[in-house]
Structure formats: C-alpha cells, structure tokens
Amino acid sequence: MGDPFRSLIDRLRGEAEPAEYERLIKLARQNTPEARDQLASVLTEPGRPLWALEFAAFALGSAGDARAFETLIFMLNYRDPVRCATAAQALARLRDPRTARAASALATNELRTAYALHAVRLLTSLRAPESVPTLISVLQRLLMGPVHYWPIAEACVQGLGALGDRRAIPVLDAAAEHHRLSPAAKAARARIPPQVRGRR
Secondary structure, three states: OOHHHHHHHHHHOOOOOHHHHHHHHHHHHHOOHHHHHHHHHHHHOOOOOHHHHHHHHHHHHHOOOHHHHHHHHHHHOOOOHHHHHHHHHHHHHHOOOOHHHHHHHHHOOHHHHHHOHHHHHHHHHHOOOOHHHHHHHHHHHHHHOOOOOHHHHHHHHHHHHHHOOHHHHHHHHHHOOOOOOHHHHHHHHHHOOOOOOOOO
C-alpha cells in the first residue's frame, strides 16, 4: 500500500468500527477477485457508514475496479475537502472513461462551485478532451463575478498552464488582470508554447 492508502487508513481509524475496519484493510491488502467482490458488496449494502463506503471505493478504484466509479464520483462532490481529495486520487488511478465527463459536470455546476477544486485538479491530471474547455468555462464564469472562489480560479489557471493549450490564452490574459490571479496567470501563460508559423 502506498502513502495515500496509509493516510486514508490513519484518517478513518477514528470513525471506524474496529472489527469491520480491520476486515476491510485485510481485503484491500489481499486484492484478489474474491476480496474485491466483498469490497464491492460494501458499496451496495444499505446502511453502510460513510467511512466504509469511502474505504471500499478507494481500494477498488486504486485496483482499477470500475464498480467504485459511482461512489467515487459521489465522494468527489462531497462537502468534506479531504474526502474529495481521496476520491480524486482513486479516480485518477481508475482511469474510467466516464470520469472526465462526470468531473466536468461537477466543475461546471454553479450551485457546487465551492466544492469544485478537486474536480478541476482531476481534469488537469486526466488531460481528457473535456479538460481544457471545462477549465476555460469555469474560469471565465468566475472572472465575470467578484471571484469569491479564488482557490478554484487559481486551480483553473494552473491547470490550463499545465495543459498548455493555446485556446486558454484569452482567458489567462483576462485572469492576469486580477491582482490575486496575476502571478499564476502569467506563469501559466508562459508555459503555453508559441504558435508554429503556418499552423492555427
């Protein structure tokens, strides 16, 4: 188990029921088809506590098991930033083809902007076709208002710089006009390669 798994185990210890907690850890470590089936059953059994859902989904997602997808997307949009971050890590490992579209829907939901940070970061790491258009759209919307969500705006700026797509140049130039975003926007703009003559 890597560092993210150890961090998850340490964090959940305080809210978990000890016997079930140890059982799930054992299943995750086994990582056999039978063990994954038992972890997947956690996601469908009624009345399961949140910590158990999070653990089982993270273990399955990290193992590339698509049965974790729906629960991880739910966690990505959860009100607890730590759980959002854990879900994003597992989704990045899962590489389910549905992930980018779902993350894009979460990031562009105006009613959930406060929880969009990890969806934005996930889109950057996925480098999917949806990534650049979504980050541009979210950043444009934030720049039109008073930009109450500076961390999300800055994550969009940094993501667009990392993705290096020239379509982001206009919105990065606009972001550079905002004092709090200016350093990050200028740095992101500098990462975008110059246009090659004869190409658009």
